[in-house]
Amino acid sequence: MGKLKKSRIIACLIAILAVAAIVVLIINTDFETVDEHASNASNEALESVTDGISVSILINYSTVFDNYENLSDGVKNAGVLRDDGVLLDKTTVVIEKGKSVYDLLEYVCRVNDIAIEYNGSTYVQGIGYLYEYDCGPISGWMYKVNGIFPRDACGDYILEDGDEVEWRYTCDLGRDLGDQYYNMGD
Amino acid sequence: MNRKYAFFDMHPVVSLIYFLCVIVSGMFFRNIVLELISLISAFVYITTIFDRGRVIKTALFCGAVIVLMALTNPLFSHNGVTPLFYMNSMAVTLESVYYGVSSGIMLSAVLVWCAVFSDGFDFEKISYIFGRAFGNISVVISVALRLIKLIRVRSRDLAMVDSANGRTRLKDMLNRFSAIMGWSFEQGIELSHSMKARGYGRGRRSFYNRFRFGASDAAVLTAVVILSGATIWMYAVGDFGFAIYPKVWINITDRTYLGFILYSVLVLIPTAVEIRDSILWKYYRSGI
Numbered sequence: 001m002g003k004l005k006k007s008r009i010i011a012c013l014i015a016i017l018a019v020a021a022i023v024v025l026i027i028n029t030d031f032e033t034v035d036e037h038a039s040n041a042s043n044e045a046l047e048s049v050t051d052g053i054s055v056s057i058l059i060n061y062s063t064v065f066d067n068y069e070n071l072s073d074g075v076k077n078a079g080v081l082r083d084d085g086v087l088l089d090k091t092t093v094v095i096e097k098g099k100s101v102y103d104l105l106e107y108v109c110r111v112n113d114i115a116i117e118y119n120g121s122t123y124v125q126g127i128g129y130l131y132e133y134d135c136g137p138i139s140g141w142m143y144k145v146n147g148i149f150p151r152d153a154c155g156d157y158i159l160e161d162g163d164e165v166e167w168r169y170t171c172d173l174g175r176d177l178g179d180q181y182y183n184m185g186d
Numbered sequence: 187m188n189r190k191y192a193f194f195d196m197h198p199v200v201s202l203i204y205f206l207c208v209i210v211s212g213m214f215f216r217n218i219v220l221e222l223i224s225l226i227s228a229f230v231y232i233t234t235i236f237d238r239g240r241v242i243k244t245a246l247f248c249g250a251v252i253v254l255m256a257l258t259n260p261l262f263s264h265n266g267v268t269p270l271f272y273m274n275s276m277a278v279t280l281e282s283v284y285y286g287v288s289s290g291i292m293l294s295a296v297l298v299w300c301a302v303f304s305d306g307f308d309f310e311k312i313s314y315i316f317g318r319a320f321g322n323i324s325v326v327i328s329v330a331l332r333l334i335k336l337i338r339v340r341s342r343d344l345a346m347v348d349s350a351n352g353r354t355r356l357k358d359m360l361n362r363f364s365a366i367m368g369w370s371f372e373q374g375i376e377l378s379h380s381m382k383a384r385g386y387g388r389g390r391r392s393f394y395n396r397f398r399f400g401a402s403d404a405a406v407l408t409a410v411v412i413l414s415g416a417t418i419w420m421y422a423v424g425d426f427g428f429a430i431y432p433k434v435w436i437n438i439t440d441r442t443y444l445g446f447i448l449y450s451v452l453v454l455i456p457t458a459v460e461i462r463d464s465i466l467w468k469y470y471r472s473g474i
Contacts, residue, residue, distance in 0.1 A: 032272040073437070074429030080267065115277060117264045126265060129432035 038113065045111040052094040053161040057108055059088040061130055061169035063176050070136040070171060080129040087128045088112060090164075101143055101165055102155040122155025130169060138173040149179045191235055192463030193456040194306035197403040198314050200410070205303045207414040208453055212296045215421055217428040218288050218436070220449055225295035227453035232302060234460040244298060251297070252290030259286030265431040285430045302456075314395050321391050329377070333370060341366050406455065413452040420445045 032040065062085030064071055075081065088108060095104060102122040109116045109127065117126045124141045125132050132140035143154055144166040150157050159165070173182045194201055212224045225248070233241055259282050261273075266281025309331075313324045344362045348354065381387075420426060425445050427437030 030272075030274050032275070034269050034271065037269075037272045037275070072429065073424075073427050074431050074433070074435060077429065077435040077437075078267065078433035080432055110275065115264070115267075115269075117276070129265065129267060131265060131431070 041110045041113065044107075049094050049096055052096050053159060053163075054092060054094050055104060055159050055161070055163045055165060056090055056092045057088065057104055057165045057167070058086075058090040059105075059108075059114070059127060059167040061085045061087060061128075063169055063171050064130070064135045064139075066176070067135050067139075067171040070139075072134045075130060075134050078129065087114060095159070099159055100155050101145065101157045101159060102153075104159060104165060105143075105154065105167060122153050124154060124167075127167065127169075135169070135171040139169065139171045141167060142170050142174055142177060142179065143167050144177075149174065149177075149181065151181070191306045193459045194311075195463075196406060196459070197397050197399045198307070198311035199399070200403050200407045201303075201307060201311070202315060203407065204410050204455065205299065205307070207410060209296055209299050209303070211414060211417065211449075211452075212292065212299060215417075215426065215449075216288070216292070217421075217426040218291070219428075219446055220426060221288060221291045221295060223446065223450050224453055225291050225298070227450065227457070228295055228298040228302070230454065231457045231460070232298065234457055234464075235302070235306075244301070248290075248294035248298065251294045252287055255290035255293065256283050256286040259283065259289065267433050281430050281432065281434065284434060288430060310395075311397075314393065314397060317391070317393055333374075336373070337366055337370060340369060406459070410452065410455065413448050417445055417449045417452065420448075 061081070064075075064081070065085060068076075091108065093104070093108060095107060099107075100122070102118070102124070105124065105127075106116065108114075114128045115126075116124065116128075117131070118124050124143075126134075127141055142149060143157075145157065145159075146164050168177050170177050170179075173179075175183065193204075208224070212221070215221070215224075229241070229245065232244060236244070260278045263282045263285065264276045264279060266277070266279030266285075268280040269277035270280055270283075271278055309328055313328065317324050341362065344365060348358055348362060420441060424437065425439050425441045427435075429435045
């Protein structure tokens with residue numbers, strides 16, 4: 001009888017711990033409705049940054065139109081692509097010092113209401129409903145700073161004043177964007 | 187007669203090819219209509235061969251799988267044009283819920299077909315099909331699988347004896363474990379002696395089997411090959427085009443409805459065989 005009680009107590013403790021963990025997770029998760037998300041984004045756009053750096057960013061997927069036959073049915077038929085492939089024209093923004101390329105992307109996407117998804121810390125899977133592998137098996141998003149492709153994750157690349165960031169979609173492991181890094185093995 | 191399994195009384199090659207086609211197509215055909223056809227037909231079939239309790243249990247399990255996938259997929263996937271709300275500034279979208287439901291339907295359909303297959307396709311049939319090519323391997327697998335079951339039964343027996351004698355400490359469990367190991371080794375030695383005494387390893391193994399490839403087997407096999415070939419071709423051509431991300435889209439061409447009908451016929455073959463068999467059974471019995 002004593003044994004039964006002990007196991008019951010342990011089961012109750014485990015249940016309480018599980019519930020507590022779920023509650024902590026929910027409390028630490030920031031929930032917003034669609035309207036709240038939009039108004040928070042527009043408020044953020046109005047905030048001015050003092051002692052910031054001025055950088056520019058553009059987002060472009062014009063390469064998918066050169067490989068349109070490889071594009072996934074979902075993206076083709078959803079009507080989400082813009083005809084010229086320009087998701088965001090070159091924009092100059094002032095952000096705080098010490099921010100990374102990823103922070104910049106996240107900020108402009110939130111302000112301009114562009115959906116993004118990232119994996120792990122800062123691997124960008126998709127921007128504006130266009131995802132990796134949507135245009136062939138070696139397609140995905142890459143970024144350029146001042147004309148060169150850095151070899152860092154975008155969350156590790158810290159911006160400096162005057163940097164020009166370009167986010168471009170490749171259908172060919174960067175080769176169609178002029179990146180020769182993956183040609184070395186050939 | 188509770189368990190009929192008329193479909194598995196056909197030649198093993200027919201049922202093996204059939205289930206390969208149905209399970210593989212169920213896994214790779216990502217089209218909500220085809221997934222639903224597969225799941226519903228699997229349930230129609232199991233109502234003819236399982237008892238009511240097992241059907242209900244399976245239905246509850248499938249429902250749980252679908253609900254779980256629908257709830258967890260939005261946590262990991264944020265693609266889709268219809269945001270419901272935002273979690274840590276990532277969108278939780280309607281499309282990712284749809285994707286979870288679709289994956290759940292696909293998964294549960296494949297699981298039900300696998301359950302049916304593992305229930306009906308017994309070791310006799312496996313050894314008939316693979317025994318000639320991989321005779322030794324099929325014997326080893328059969329012995330190993332039997333050993334797992336045997337160890338489970340024996341450990342349960344020993345645990346019952348021990349608990350009746352009040353030996354429930356961890357040390358007693360370890361003792362039981364070593365006893366079972368010894369028992370199993372002894373059994374292995376006995377098995378090998380017995381096999382040797384019966385002439386195992388001297389010359390080619392011969393097989394007894396009761397399977398004959400008859401006219402109805404040929405008819406069903408032809409139907410399976412034609413139907414699955416046609417649906418796979420239509421899938422490859424794009425008649426079953428379907429996408430959830432970033433927006434739900436389903437392709438309906440002139441041939442799509444025909445394809446749905448062909449696939450329904452394919453997945454309903456075992457039910458048809460089962461119904462034909464029970465009608466024949468009633469017919470013959472009434473004549474006796």
